[in-house]
Amino acid sequence: MTLPTVHVRDLRPDDPADTEAVVRVRRAALPFIVTTVDGVAFALDSAHPDARFRILVAETADGRVVGTAHVGLAYDSPRPGQSYVNACIDPAARACGAGTALLRAAEEHLAEHGAVDAYAWVLAEPANRAFAERHGYRPSRSSKFLRLNLVEAALPPLPRELPAGVEVRPASAFAADPRPLFEADAEATADEPSDVPASLDDYQRWLDGVWHDPTLDHELTSVVLVDGAVAAFSAARTDGRTRYSSAMTGTRRAFRGRGLAKLAKTDSLRRARAAGYTDAFTGNDAGNGPMLAINEWFGYEICATETRYTKKLGGTSG
Numbered sequence: 001m002t003l004p005t006v007h008v009r010d011l012r013p014d015d016p017a018d019t020e021a022v023v024r025v026r027r028a029a030l031p032f033i034v035t036t037v038d039g040v041a042f043a044l045d046s047a048h049p050d051a052r053f054r055i056l057v058a059e060t061a062d063g064r065v066v067g068t069a070h071v072g073l074a075y076d077s078p079r080p081g082q083s084y085v086n087a088c089i090d091p092a093a094r095a096c097g098a099g100t101a102l103l104r105a106a107e108e109h110l111a112e113h114g115a116v117d118a119y120a121w122v123l124a125e126p127a128n129r130a131f132a133e134r135h136g137y138r139p140s141r142s143s144k145f146l147r148l149n150l151v152e153a154a155l156p157p158l159p160r161e162l163p164a165g166v167e168v169r170p171a172s173a174f175a176a177d178p179r180p181l182f183e184a185d186a187e188a189t190a191d192e193p194s195d196v197p198a199s200l201d202d203y204q205r206w207l208d209g210v211w212h213d214p215t216l217d218h219e220l221t222s223v224v225l226v227d228g229a230v231a232a233f234s235a236a237r238t239d240g241r242t243r244y245s246s247a248m249t250g251t252r253r254a255f256r257g258r259g260l261a262k263l264a265k266t267d268s269l270r271r272a273r274a275a276g277y278t279d280a281f282t283g284n285d286a287g288n289g290p291m292l293a294i295n296e297w298f299g300y301e302i303c304a305t306e307t308r309y310t311k312k313l314g315g316t317s318g
Contacts, residue, residue: 006066006097008105011055013044021065022057029088032145032281032303034237034245038214043070046209050075052113056105058089058098066090067098071106073115076200081116083313094127103135111313118313124305137309142286146300150244150273150280153299156266166260168267171221171233180230181223182206188233188250192285215239216247220275222268224260232260234268244272246282249291262294269298 012018019037026035040055047053051072058067069087085106089098110118122132124142132139162168174181186200200206210216220236232251238244246268251261269280282300284291 005061006058006101007061008056008058008101011040011044011057011068013041018057018065022055022068025065025068025090026088028090028092032147032283034215034239034243034281036215036239042212042214046212047072048075048205048209052109054106054109056087056102058102060093060096064093066093066096067102069102069106071109073110073113074119076202076205081114082119083110083115083117084119085110086121099131100135107311107313115313118311120309120311121306122309124307129307132309135311137311139307139309142305142307143283144286144292144302145281145283145304145306146295147303148269148280148282148295148298148300149278150269151278153269153273153280155270155273155298156262158266158270159263162263165227166231166263167225168263169223169225170219170271171216171223171235172218174223175218178207178211179203181211181233184223184230184233184250184252185210185235185248187252188248191250191253192288213237217244220244220268220272222264222271224264226255226260231255231258232264234261234264236268236272238272238277242276242278244269244277244280246280249282249294261291262297265294265298 011022019040022040023035023037026033044055053072056069056071057065059065067087067089069085071085072083074082074084085103087099087102087106107118120132120137122128171181182203185206189200215237217236217238220238222234223230224232230252232255234249235247236244237247246265249261249265272280282295284295
């Protein structure tokens with residue numbers, strides 16, 4: 001059998017067909033992740049220069065895009081030299097050499113810019129794991145993708161009366177000043193289990209890269225306040241059609257253990273269903289027992305598992 005020739009290049013951001021092809025591949029390979037044309041364009045437009053971010057595509061000789069990869073430096077990590085390459089291949093075009101070609105181009109780019117370690121999320125299927133290990137990657141922590149059928153789910157009711165001082169608002173209520181949400185997100189992110197610790201300490205970058213992300217649904221993102229202070233939140237991303245995803249559910253340290261994350265998520269899920277969304281997705285680190293327990297309580301079921309793989313690139317940080 002003769003494999004088709006595969007060429008790797010950068011996404012052409014001004015070509016709508018190119019962006020649509022990337023969305024098509026990602027939806028086919030990773031159906032549990034919300035992917036939109038606007039979201040792909042935004043990822044490129046909002047990337048920090050220090051991230052050296054690229055969206056690579058692999059195409060066959062006839063111009064068909066069969067794979068894509070998000071590649072960049074974890075410039076905001078307190079640990080220098082960290083980077084990532086997350087590639088996916090159209091399931092209908094596997095074994096065509098696209099994965100190897102994307103990985104080679106990504107690693108060359110990252111090493112050129114001083115990356116020491118490269119991380120890649122790999123679906124925990126035998127063929128995918130074997131591919132990663134053949135290319136020098138070694139497994140570390142795992143993560144679970146979960147799905148909830150919003151049409152059939154028996155969502156818990158909202159309390160008839162909230163405790164004194166507690167209220168729930170959509171994120172859109174903070175449009176004039178979202179800084180309290182940034183501060184809550186930064187605290188929750190700092191406590192997330194991760195091989196690459198992240199630090200949210202730049203409000204403007206958060207505005208540019210998170211708050212203005214077109215997939216972040218401000219109306220369906222729920223925020224719990226206690227005596228006027230942001231205590232917990234459940235951030236929602238949507239494709240504007242049927243798919244809803246919990247991007248982050250977190251509680252500030254001073255308010256933990258009071259069920260506020262459940263309250264925020266219940267409110268968000270119920271409003272998502274009322275808005276016509278049919279499939280809810282979320283993802284949790286395998287070591288994040290509290291959130292896995294909350295999602296099981298809601299009725300989420302595991303639909304996929306992925307493992308984070310890492311490889312030494314031999315670069316020098318600086």
